[in-house]
Structure formats: structure tokens, C-alpha cells
Amino acid sequence: xxxxxxxxxxxxxxxxxxxxxxxxxxxxxxxxxxxxxxxxxxxxxxxxxxxxxxxxxxxxxxxxxxxxxxxxxxxxxxxxxxxxxxxxxxxxxxxxxxxxxxxxxxxxxxxxxxxxxxxxxxxxxxxxxxxxxxxxxxxxxxxxxxxxxxxxxxxxxxxxxxxxxxxxxxxxxxxxxxxxxxxxxxxxxxxxxxxxxxxxxxxxxxxxxxxxxxxxxxxxxxxxxxxxxxxxxxxxxxxxxxxxxxxxxxxxxxxxxxxxxxxxxxxxxxxxxxxxxxxxxxxxxxxxxxxxxxxx
Amino acid sequence: xxxxxxxxxxxxxxxxxxxxxxxxxxxxxxxxxxxxxxxxxxxxxxxxxxxxxxxxxxxxxxxxxxxxxxxxxxxxxxxxxxxxxxxxxxxxxxxxxxxxxxxxxxxxxxxxxxxxxxxxxxxxxxxxxxxxxxxxxxxxxxxxxxxxxxxxxxxxxxxxxxxxxxxxxxxxxxxxxxxxxxxxxxxxxxxxxxxxxxxxxxxxxxxxxxxxxxxxxxxxxxxxxxxxxxxxxxxxxxxxxxxxxxxxxxxxxxxxxxxxxxxxxxxxxxxxxxxxxxxxxxxxxxxxxxxxxxxxxxxxxxxxxxxxxxxxxxxxxxxxxxxxxxxxxxxx
Numbered sequence: 001x002x003x004x005x006x007x008x009x010x011x012x013x014x015x016x017x018x019x020x021x022x023x024x025x026x027x028x029x030x031x032x033x034x035x036x037x038x039x040x041x042x043x044x045x046x047x048x049x050x051x052x053x054x055x056x057x058x059x060x061x062x063x064x065x066x067x068x069x070x071x072x073x074x075x076x077x078x079x080x081x082x083x084x085x086x087x088x089x090x091x092x093x094x095x096x097x098x099x100x101x102x103x104x105x106x107x108x109x110x111x112x113x114x115x116x117x118x119x120x121x122x123x124x125x126x127x128x129x130x131x132x133x134x135x136x137x138x139x140x141x142x143x144x145x146x147x148x149x150x151x152x153x154x155x156x157x158x159x160x161x162x163x164x165x166x167x168x169x170x171x172x173x174x175x176x177x178x179x180x181x182x183x184x185x186x187x188x189x190x191x192x193x194x195x196x197x198x199x200x201x202x203x204x205x206x207x208x209x210x211x212x213x214x215x216x217x218x219x220x221x222x223x224x225x226x227x228x229x230x231x232x233x234x235x236x237x238x239x240x241x242x243x244x245x246x247x248x249x250x251x252x253x254x255x256x257x258x259x260x261x262x263x264x265x266x267x268x269x270x271x272x273x274x275x276x277x278x279x280x281x282x283x284x285x286x287x288x289x290x291x292x293x294x295x296x
Numbered sequence: 297x298x299x300x301x302x303x304x305x306x307x308x309x310x311x312x313x314x315x316x317x318x319x320x321x322x323x324x325x326x327x328x329x330x331x332x333x334x335x336x337x338x339x340x341x342x343x344x345x346x347x348x349x350x351x352x353x354x355x356x357x358x359x360x361x362x363x364x365x366x367x368x369x370x371x372x373x374x375x376x377x378x379x380x381x382x383x384x385x386x387x388x389x390x391x392x393x394x395x396x397x398x399x400x401x402x403x404x405x406x407x408x409x410x411x412x413x414x415x416x417x418x419x420x421x422x423x424x425x426x427x428x429x430x431x432x433x434x435x436x437x438x439x440x441x442x443x444x445x446x447x448x449x450x451x452x453x454x455x456x457x458x459x460x461x462x463x464x465x466x467x468x469x470x471x472x473x474x475x476x477x478x479x480x481x482x483x484x485x486x487x488x489x490x491x492x493x494x495x496x497x498x499x500x501x502x503x504x505x506x507x508x509x510x511x512x513x514x515x516x517x518x519x520x521x522x523x524x525x526x527x528x529x530x531x532x533x534x535x536x537x538x539x540x541x542x543x544x545x546x547x548x549x550x551x552x553x554x555x556x557x558x559x560x561x562x563x564x565x566x567x568x569x570x571x572x573x574x575x576x577x578x579x580x581x582x583x584x585x586x587x588x589x590x591x592x593x594x595x596x597x598x599x600x601x602x603x604x605x606x607x608x609x610x611x612x613x614x615x616x617x618x619x620x621x622x623x624x625x626x627x628x
Contacts, residue, residue: 051399053395053398053399055625069398069403069404071403072401072402072403072406073401075399075400075401075402075403076401078399079399080395080399082392082395082396082399083392084392086391086392086393086395086396087393087396088304088391088393088396089391090304091303091304095303098299098303099299099300099303099400100400102297102299102300103297103300103397103400103401103402104400104401105401106401139396142396143399146400146401
């Protein structure tokens, strides 16, 4: 499998704050990639860098073998829907489709109008008068009908109600199957992504915490429960992601490639949501630690 | 990209075309009448020796339309900058729609170049047409008064409005791009444009071509007032002159002594409080005074128009170039 998105030491700074730092990624083609992290973690920055809307401060990024935005030809191969699905509020649905047809050489007009019809959108309606869900669908239609190889979606379902969320993701998955494209979609909610993603990137506090295929992540992360003990005394190959202790019991989320043989532990699988939360809370704890030292 | 620009700009273009059409109709109806009136009253008034009445009556014709023309020509370029220039990019940045536009298979450079080019040309075309109509319609009126170099007339005739419109438009685009909000960008556009225009009119235009400087014996026919005071201080003689150079734009006119000093000496007794005006002028005539006049002759109207237009167009191009650079490098 070839990489559609390759980042090496990628970083982006806004004035003095690093929105993304030291990001190294290698996203294979044909996957649905979930980009998860809390608000302000750098998801939008990473997607904008991939779309070529931003230039990196450090490191390099290659999308489909080229640094974005290389040329109109490369732009044609990448679809992007920004956060809140921006559309021209004064233009009608039909105007948006004409816009796409005029500006994209590979435009699939039949597919676009077919999708609009299936979604039940009125072509004469202005985008400004549509609901958030309809606008998101319109923006997705625009991005899909240019026939991209890579589709980047920034928080596509954040503004949608649960039903619209499900419909949107369903529509997206149908398109993915039809067109065989690679999708990167971000969300701060794992639940949105759990059902659709093959690949997960956890981004917290401007750094990539972990990236990998969902199956692999599930197979290498375990929840260990047992009598209270110090996590530092675990075998070398077991990386503790999060730990919580009561007086008598210790619960650990660990990552390891090897099987766990210690009979003291009750080993259970980690749900994707708990896994992500473990990574998020780990970074939050790291950030808090210096404060505690000062208090002591 | 041309289609999108047209689609986004359609309403403004139609509105501008409508306004131009209304003005054109008003001019077409009143213009020939004005020309006829001028030919029959003002042009023949010398024969009947009542020119001041004829001119006064003529100048009062269509006073509403005259005021309207003045207002439109004064505000037009600023309005273009505020309502066409400032929202061009700012509205996209406010709504985030540049992220939609830039992800089509069109580079940002082309996106901005087409928008700037088409809307900029439309701005210039509107200003040019407007000025063409106004210059034609106001022709009879412009033959009176201080002539076409009068600042109030010069900047509202000929080709300079095209330069103003281009500059105001580019200024608006740049303000919108940097401020990223339409309404503040409009305010800044208006303020900066007004300041640039005022500075140009007061400080720069007169020196676009080195003015003519004439020093000669004082022409007593041009003396309009005498008294004491003036630049040499109280008690010294002051003579005010109004050079009769038709169509010229007078920068300064000074009366000096034969030696070139602006201090004309004490007020002669024949110009004192109890003296008659004719006795005073007779005394002054014997003093061998000189006059120094710095002015732009009326014949330089088109030369000054071309220079000013070229400078404004160059400024507009520089601002547009900055916008292109900024969009490619800095905006996301």
C-alpha cells in the first residue's frame, strides 16, 4: 500500500504557540482515518497543512506524493470540507454545483445532481436558508463530485444532530465504497468515528500520541486490573498509558506487542473510546505534574 | 472562476449599471437643452451687454442635477472602494468560504487574480463612464469660474476618476484582506482614501509638473485690495492681486519691491485711512513694484490628468500586488 499522506517532523506555530509539533505520520491509501483529540489539539491545523491552506513552520508534508498545494492538478485530487462546512449563503444549491463544474476538470455532474436529489435538497434553495445538516451534505457533495483520491473532513458532524450524524456518515461510507478513496475525518468525539474508521490518530496538546490501524490498536492495548502495585515495576515491553489506584486495587491501560502472562492481572480488552480517553488523560496528567511539584 | 466571480458580483454590477442608466437618461434629457441655452444666452450676451445676468441665470439651471453630479463624483470612488473592494475578500474570510473556494481545482493566485481583475476593471469602467457623461454634461458650466483646473472640477472630470476608482477598490480589497471583517474594512477604506485624496489635492497635484513662475512689473489692473499688514507685519503696505489668467490654477501671487523684497515699506500717506482709492493706486503705480506669480496654465489640464491617473493606477497595482502576495503567503 502506498502512503497518501506522509508527514516528517511536521510543525506549525502561530506567533508563539505551537499548534502542531513534531508530527510524523504515514497514512496508507484506501483507509478511513479518524483524527481524534480534544478541542485545540491541532486537528484543524494538521488538516489545513494537508490541504495546503497552511504552510508548515518546520518539517515536511507530502500529500499524494507532492507538497501541498502544488498545482491545480494536485488540488483536483484532494477534497476538503472545512469546519462548519462553509458554503456561499447567497448562492443556491444549483449554483454551488455549477461552481464545482466550472472550477474542477474532473467534475462528475451526474453524481453530484444524483446525490442532491437523493438527499432531498431543493436545487433552487439558497445555502443560507438550509439547516446545518443540509449544508454539511452540500459541502460533502461538492468535495465528492470533484472525484478526489483523498478526502479531508474537519469536524464534519460536529454541528449535526444524532440522526443527521448517522445519515451523513452513512452517505460518506457509501461514497467511500463507490469511489475507493482515502478519507481523513476529525472529531473530538470517538463515538462518531468508532463505527467508520479503519485507522486512528490520537492528537493531544499539539502532538500525535498514537497512530495506527484500529484492529492493531485494539490488539495491543489491554486493561489490567489487579492488586495494588507500582506501575513502574511492569515488564519493559509494557507501556503504561494510564493508571488509577484505589487502596487495594490498581487499574492500568497498557500497550504491548507481547501477550501478558502475569497471573496477578485480570486482562480485558480496551474499548476504542477508553483507549482514546486514556491517551488524553495521560497528557493532561503530564501537564499538571509540574504544578504539584511547586506546591510541595 | 470567471463564472463564480460574475455570479458573486452580479447584483452589484446590475445596481451600478442601473444607476449609470438613470444618470444617462437624466443627462440625455437635460444636456442638449443646456447646450442650446448656452448658445442662445451666454454665447450671445456680449452683443447685448448683460453677461453677468445671463451667466447667473445659466448657472442656476438644473441646480439639483449639478449638486447631484458633484456628490456622485465626490463619493463615487470611495463608495466603490467601500462596497466593492472591502467586501470582496473580507466577506469570504468572515464566512470561511475561502476554504471552499481554495479547495476547488484552482490556485489561490488565479482565484484572486480573476476576482481582482474583473471587479477592478468593472470599478474603472463605472468611474470612466460616469466621468465621461459628467464631463460632457457639465461642459457648458465648466467654462465659467476658475476653469477646469479648479480642484473641485479637476478631480471630477476627465480620466482621473478612473484612477481614483482603481485605487479605492484595491485599497478596499487590501483593508478587507488584512482586517478580515467587512464593516471595519469599509471604515478604514473610507478614511484612508479620503486622506490620500486630500493630501494629493493639497500637496502633490500642483507639483506634478513644475509650475510656471512669472516675475514682471506689477499689473495695476490685477490689484484687488490695498491696506496695511500682510506678511511684512503691521504698518507696512499690503497689496493683494488677483491675476487674470483664464483657466490657470494660481499657486501663489506676490507683490515685491524692485529689489525683490516682499516687505513693501510703510503705508504711503496717500493710502492712509482718509485717502481715496484712486490716489492710493496712483501712488503704488509710481513705486515700480513687481509681481511674482506661480501657476499651472489651463492648457496643462490633460497633462496633469494623465500624470495623476498614472500615479493612482500605479498605487492601485502596488496594492493589488501586495494582496496577491499576502493571499499566497499569509492567509489560511
